Amino acid sequence: MLKKISSILILLLSLAHNAWAVLTIEITEGVEGASPIAIVPFAWKGQQAAPQEIADIISADLQRSGLFAPLAKQDLISQPHDASEINFTDWRVLNTEHLVVGKIDALGNDEFQIQFQLMDVSKGSQIAGYSIRSRLPGLRRSAHKISDIIYKALTGTPGAFDTLIAYVTVNQYPSGKRKYRLAVADSDGYDEQIILESSQPLMSPNWSPDGKRLVYVSFKSGRPEIYIQNIISRDIQKVTSFKGLNSAPVWSPDGKRLALTLSKDGNPEIYILDLASKRLSRITRNYAIDTEPAWMPDGKALVFTSDRGGSPQIYKVNVSQNRAQGRVERLTFDGNYNARAAVSSDGRHIALVHRIDGRFRIAVLDMRTRQINILTDSRLDESPSFSANGRMIIYATEDSYRGVLAAVSVDGRAHQRLSSQTGDVREPAWSSFKSH
Amino acid sequence: MWGIIRENPKAVIFAILVHVVFVGVLIFSFSSSTPTIAVNPEVNIVKATVIDEGKIKKERKRKEAIKRKKEQERKAAEKKKQQAKKKAEAKRLALKNKKEAEAKKREAELERKKKEETQKRKAAELKKKQEEAERKAHEEQLKRQLAEDERQRKQQAQRAAQQNEVDRYRVLIKQAISNKWRIPVSARQGQECILKLRLIPSGEVISVEVIKSSGDSVFDRSVESAVYKASPLPLPRAESNLFNDFREINMPFRLESRN
Secondary structure (H helix, E strand, O other): OHHHHHHHHHHHHHHHHHHOOOEEOOEOOOEOOOEEEEEOOOEEEOOOOOOOOHHHHHHHHHHHHOOEEEOOHHHOOOOOOOHHHOOHHHHHHOOOOEEEEEEEEEEEOOEEEEEEEEEEOOOOEEEEEEEEEEEHHHHHHHHHHHHHHHHHHHHOOOOOOOOEEEEEEEEEOOOOOEEEEEEEEEOOOOOOEEEEEEOOOEEEEEEOOOOOEEEEEEOOOOOOEEEEEEOOOOOEEEEEOOOOOEEEEEEOOOOOEEEEEEOOOOOOEEEEEEOOOOOEEEOOOOOOOEEEEEEOOOOOEEEEEEOOOOOOEEEEEEOOOOOOOOOEEEOOOOOOOEEEEEEOOOOOEEEEEEEEOOEEEEEEEEOOOOOEEEOOOOOEOEEEEEOOOOOEEEEEEEEOOEEEEEEEEOOOOOEEEEOOOOOEEEEEEEOOOOOO | OHHHHHHOHHHHHHHHHHHHHHHHHHHHHHHHHHHHHHHHHHHHHHHHOOOOHHHHHHHHHHHHHHHHHHHHHHHHHHHHHHHHHHHHHHHHHHHHHHHHHHHHHHHHHHHHHHHHHHHHHHHHHHHHHHHHHHHHHHHHHHHHHHHHHHHHHHHHHHHHHHHHHHHHHHHHHHHHHHHHOEOOOOOOOOOEEEEEEEEOOOOOEEEEEEEEOOOOHHHHHHHHHHHHHHOOOOOOOHHHOOHHHHOEEEEEEEOOOOO
């Protein structure tokens, strides 16, 4: 009887097997890492030499993100400029996942038409195709825009290549005089523009959310004061000039307030300044030093550095207008030095300077796991600042006793030195998405 | 004893009296019978002493009478003896007959038993034969059953082997595709896209259809791309005839964890 039942079962099962024969294979794991991409030099139709190597700029941008591994120029199998010219099999052999082809047409009067296509090599189909009109001085920026389009199309996250960085450079002359400069450049460090020059120290530049103004500390009157400057019109406006310290100004996400450190009441404390009303509200009340505020993306809390626990650590304070206002929470517990916090735009990560074995490294605190992940390994890394999409961190480091800028991806995989600046470069600040 | 006497003097006296009376009666009865025994010898003695002729004749007659009587008695005894002999003979005959009848009866009984036994033996033999036949039939059936079981077992083993092979290649395909799936940075945990793949016997993926989109084009493209990059997929040898199992594959891509 049992035998009968079992054979019936087997029969049923085999019938079922035949009936629902579609095999199911579930994939739950994949690889992470840089995706191979080929950016073929864009065709240039003009009398003179090409004004910019658009493809090189895009390659460098994508490389810097850590998410892409652009194929070296000499490894390009062929140089198509249009989807119709692509032999996908060639690119598959090279394990290339994506291919960018394009051309630049000169329209006269320093105007250009850039056309490009982003192709999926495995499928042999187009993912994105755009035509961008650009003027000669804006060609680099157009290249960054293309990088952003490619980045967004392939990662689903907005790119932050078409953004700016601000930083301070210091040049010491043989006479002993020093020159401080506030500079702004493209996110790759190119196209540097000097916004302000001073013989007195300039410090702590920070971008307005609209990317049009900078707030910084200047000692031009001999003592620290906070100024706001429009980077296009170059107009300057003094914001605070309290007795004692006026430092570490940071713009709130809504652009209406500044968080800053003042010692007008005797001890460095965190304050919030309402820019329209000039009303000042004190956030911290502690005998210890509280400084270097940074906004959480919702504008309802600040993180800051305090040595109230005996060593500099990162704390978070609620600044929303409710009962929780002023509530302080310590965020870092690893090591005896965690300072200079910067918060990613999604609030998931806090970049900070972490001291380990007497060296200052850039580290990231994961706000979900509360784990600190050290990203850099130089001697003196400082002033981390997040890219607008939260994927990259720019920071100042040392190279032969000279300050230079470097970038690291938030996962620590991609490291890049930005090397076009001269002098001692300090305190980089990365702008939000450009809106102008 | 003495204690009893002392305690019941009346009873003792009564008992003694009873005994005395009893002994007295006994003595009296003996003394009253003695005189009759003593009289008869005196009479005999008187007769023995009388002798005369008449008496001798009488005596002769009497002796002859006795002789006749004795002859008669002898003849009667003889007759009686004859009769007894006859009787004994009859008895002997009857006994003999009885014995013979009994013997016959026993013989018949024996015969009957013998017959019965033969019948029984025959029945037993028949039964044995039948049983033997049944046993053989049973054995035959068992053999058939075993053969059938063996056939089924083999079939199952073959099916299991095939299933093993299918499973092995499922794992290989899974690995091949996992190795090629570059997870987008923007991918979220739990995001899912289901593809339907169509293969040709060389393992080449000839079509990929999104049967359930994740709603995120970057994610969907990443999984499609993974399949194309992994093509041709590993398949069982052509001789295994398993290609039908792999002709179409449903392939859900689901991100289980995100670091």
